[in-house]
Amino acid sequence: MTTDEGRRPEEPGTPASLREMPRDPRIDASMALMSEGYRFVSNLCDRMDSDAVATRLRLREVVCLRGSAAARLLYGAEGLTRVGAMPSTVLHLLQDKGSVQQLEGPAHRHRKALFLSICMDPARVEALVSEMRLAWRERLPAWEAEGRIVLQQEAARLLTRAGCRWAGVAHQPEAQLADEIFDMIDKAGSVGPRNWLAQMRRAGTEKRLRTLVEEVRAGEVVPEAATALHAIAFHREEDGTLLDPSVAAVELLNLLRPIVAVGRYITFAALALHRETTWRELFRSGNLELAGDFAEEVRRASPFFPFTAAVTTRPITWEGYDFPEGQWLLLDLYGTTHDPRHFPEPTRFRAERMLSWTGQDEAFIPQGAGDVARTHRCPGEMITVELMKEAIRLLCCEMDYEVPAQDLGVRLNRMPAQPRSGMILSAISRRAGTEASRNG
Template identity: 40%
Template structure:
């Protein structure tokens, strides 16, 4: 057995907070290895990066998700005891619940609803001196997500609900106030959605059969029982929250368009293929999810390295998406690279890797691409805008990273009128 590069520090939690998305890539680089051992939050952790590591990470014989996500993440981002921490047959059964929402027809509907909700925003934008795209997108996507999922949403509550969904996501790398904000948001969100689940089950609210609301309210687990209303609400939020979180990819898309204006012109003339390539590059290039965690199910040896039972293992998302062995000039924003991408299961992993039905790979990946493409279509083909002076940076340390200014836009006009 080969010794794995091992950090000699007592605990590296602080370095993780200081280095953010670069924590794993920095160390892989200095060790000249794609795997090393460190200590985080008082326990030994193996960190690994790259395609081969991703393939290993998704081997269900070797890894379990049980006990992998800290409680603080479950109390903000995921919800407690939900799909993210399940294994085996129970996980596969729960996963189907999400996958069956992703039919072509339903995805098409999501795309249409997204476009309609952007269009509804336009009249107010035209009159506004400026808009903060991040805030606008959150509300657009919150309306779209609730409509698509069949969840009633009053106009007066849109902002608070949208902010709550984002705050659950925003808490993931946070200590202190941002973490507590995320907990508050989750409590409020779960109480709201739980009530809606009760209303549907009691027949007070009618849910269309095709919606996520119906699916979660009436899903039966392997034991033949409905989910309790708490779990049904958590799993419904597992659809709504990430749909709202696509906001971040949209804000980064607008940043990319600003920094590479040639793509704006290209998209104005483009068909679906180029929209897809552009969206894939946004998901690859910009930092969002930093890494994933799992625990060793049974001890094993891989590439001469010993993985002990129970060990926490982190897979580097950001570093894999920027791995020079996989991506030519990884730090260049270059959508054309997806022209001949082979669709590998373990190289482009902004939303996890492996197979949808058997692994934990994000079931919302197609939905994410549809929402991004519909949003980009609106932002490039239906309107024009200016990007006034503002701070156009984003942090590589704050997790999740967001464009710091929220992307302020002004002089918004209809595309045809501007021509």
């Protein structure tokens, strides 16, 4: 039973402000989430004319939020935790238990400092970009011979190669690892057998990396001191103890998996270059000054993470609403970056918006919000943008190719989303006079 305004009648024990919050009249909105995907929260908020709407997903009470004020809440307020906020099927594929994302307070900040030292060091980032450039050039002769590639698959493979070399785990079975990591990302939004199989494959990946960490500590494998493998294998917690080898394996994957995930952004960047011919010709002329602006607009416009979530650890008040302890909150990342109040004409690709992750704009949150050093903001944005910029340069300046007829539509009810074809490139050749042609 609901009122005419779509709100439930008052129920005993319900905080007054949640009674007053706009409420989805459906008993459960899980099927709508599956059918609407990235648009789910924004559709709900538009329908209820509010940036905060209560509903149920899998019969669990949740408050769906969008906008910069909501981003400040999830990434800046006290009294919130990420523990228990993510469905277990997603958690086990993307982060797993014991990871930095599942820690809070001083423990989170101490572990986060490890990732900041690796991911926010310009020299280390440039080293990773160099490894990707090398891996790309190594693959070019095969692309020429094959005549036709699916860029999304190829990007995952070459980023796995680059990431492994950079992290110091280059002796891992590269093709197998690429497929395993791709599955972790690609199946995270699925349920049932596809998800279970990806979890089983991840367990095998973690087992191999756990063995590698143990070999490093035993002196059987000696990685360079500047590598992520060395840093993670010998990282000590606040109490001075080394990470459990299983946790160290998880954290290694929490470096490699996001690197491979950048392949989706690279695929969307290639799609944007195909559609935005003026920008493509500018970059092909060698003028790459605005490649960063282009990459950031790709991040804003393209579906990547649909949502992020948190759970209250104590009663908190936000925008006049009193959330009880244990309240599940869901922040719409995609909807916030497509909100016309923040980004006029949000469906138009406009690199001249001159967006930048460095500004930590609470509306420009494709990979999360907050302060990178203190809260849960992704520390990998520098890596993401630099890899994208290099991929744009390689696509435009070191190779020629054609985009044959294919289905480039993007289904927003598939999470994570991608061009249906995976972005097929054909008639690939190295551009004359480039470093790639000389290396060939």
